[in-house]
Amino acid sequence: MFLIPKSNLKNFDPVRCCFVLNEFATAEFSSAVEMLFAAKNINDQKLSEGFIRHALDEYKHCTIFTNIKNKIILEYKINKKKLSFVPNHIYNKGYIYKDHFIFEKKKINNFAIFIGANEEIAEKKLITFANYLKKHKPFAFKEVEKILKDEERHAKYSLEFAKNNNGFLSYKIKVIRERILSFFRHIYANSLNKFSFIFNPILITILIIINLVTYFLNLKKNTSDDDVMKNIEPKSIT
């Protein structure tokens, strides 16, 4: 869903690096929330415990990324306002769906494939980013290495579970399909806000028309009301 700085960048860009760290932290937090939901809603106790462990790992990763980000912010005296982690922004950034968790829409086998395939993709992105950090911020690289090990384990467990509960061909097809879907999901998420400006001329025209109409409106506001319950229309939205 976001761009990773290339490891062969010559100069260290602290703002860009903090931006990516914040995105990674947000993604890990979102994943933790998804796992926690799965833990609460699966009937199998062992699987539930596995999801709890997974959630704990993801929360831990979120903290690690945030701590690295905070250290860099302090070191380079970066304006942190736009780099702060705001939970509610998870929805707008597309990390979590507004109306459902992924676990609600997928059967457990498909959910395992979803986790496995996406953990692998995240791991690859993280390797690129880790190499970038290794070059410029060795202290951060050591921390990210720990996360990489966890991500590898998560992917392995999830895909092993899926392999054991799907036929060989079915498993392969589902993994490939998930990778393709993930690719398009990232493209979609990246383009969410980029192309919305296309509609701006139409919207500005609408605004100008509304402005003209409101010019003739004379809306009075009452500062008092002698009987509020009598004068309010409960079924009205205006």
Next chain:
Amino acid sequence: MYYIGISAYYHESSVFLTDNEKTNCFLKEESFSRIKGDKNFPKRCLKFLIKKFDLKNENIHFISFYEKPFKSWWEIFYYSIKNPLKNKDFLIHHLKNFNNGSIFFYTDINKLINISRNKVIYSSHHLSHCLYGLSAVKNISEYVHITCDGVGEGETMAAYTIDNEYKIKKIWTNFYPNSIGLFYSTITDFLGFEINEGESKVMSLSSFGKPKYENQLKKIFNINDFKINMDYFEFHKNLSKSFSKKLCEMLGEPYLNINEETNFKKYADIASSAQLILEETMQNLIKKITKISGKKKIVLTGGVALNCKMIYNLSKLDIFEELVVPPSPGDSGSAIGAANFAYLNKNKNKTLDLNTIFLGPKKEIINEKKNKDNLFLKISSTDSFVSYAASKLIDGETIASYYGLTEVGPRSLGNTSIFCDAKNSDSVNNLNINLKKREHYQPLAPILLEEDFEKYFSINKNIQKNLEWMGVLCDANEELYKDYSSIIHIDGTCRTQIIKDKDTITYKILRELKKKGSDILVNTSFNISKDPVVFDLFDVYVNMKRLNIKFILMDDGLYQTKNI
């Protein structure tokens, strides 16, 4: 038959269900989604309620939304549309959000529950605040009800009187953009904190500074006629920041690193000045409203009422006989006000009888028993478990609590809290900085038995009622400095909570603690920064692991987490 009130789409979404007999259930969407401040339509709360109470068209009187959706959308739009090109970013965003907002509330409800259109009703924003406030007092006709928040349906302040027949009069209103709430939020933004989250930090920070910017800030908000100078603000046109260049010219650079000493001092001075403007504005508002209404007792609601330092300072001015701020005065608590609106709409001269501040569900409604057995190990189940927990606290242990009914409002009042012995400064600092990751300038709150209050604290009688839900500050007495100095804020105040109810575990643990030599606990909400307060046992387990807390007090014993 149930009444359901809903507050959603703008601030943290919440739902309140009641039959006005035995059943009350207040829920927040963030408890289910685990996203703090979740403002989406409370689908998960409603799903929970539908399942637990078998909700259907036949057993619902009304579902009431806390404000008029179109009016709320339109009033802000109407102000900004006067300059469509200058304000185009804000307006386009507002226009695009038309179909994501509360205007389609009925459609959103109907996706979950097939309910008749005539059972879905809409209260009014400030009326919902006012009707929630009724739950905190008796003899309502003796009070004037003041509401004050950022903005709701184009109004920013309002005052109501209610007679014994429940005839409600609105006696005064102030309109958008003249909002002391938005003024304070803008300063919050300027100082680098998140709006709707950082206002409490600004309040804490203000105690470290002096109001050096008082005169400048008085030019941008008139404390006498409550008018704002929009040259300094951009909340009506800018989506990413709410102040203009002119404010930066006046106050200097925004978003500085507050951890640097010079910046900290400067920002504390700005916070202190903003706090003063807020307090003087509210002082003038109260004087005005008490004069119009002829009443000296006040119920204050709306987000601004969460500023407990303001309540504390107002109490010293002798401008009212009593001021009560209910536990959840912000928009979240308006779900209760909306349910009250539904009840009043049906019964005409009766309102809901809510005689407790714990309106959330019981823990056994939330959880299945097997989850407790799977995740936790009972280590002390006899009658002595409270005494055992008190010993642990005296030894410096931090203990979480998860029992009884869930609290309403942003503050945990003991039932979903984290405690440590307030005498033990190492425990207090560890809890504040290491576990909760709070800023060093944010103090923790003490909790103690009602009978011990006067030994350690002083408070004006006119705001005393709010102590039950940690709604005000009080002064620390000399006695408190002897052994409990780590809980005292730099200005010598504490946000204290008293416990009255002898049947609660919180009362019992404080009794046991007293026997062992300490009278006060530190009480902070059971969550990690940026996370909602725990809701079910899974959240409890995960948060105990994350916070490295060993023990948890539940209704039937002291527990530890199992290793899974």
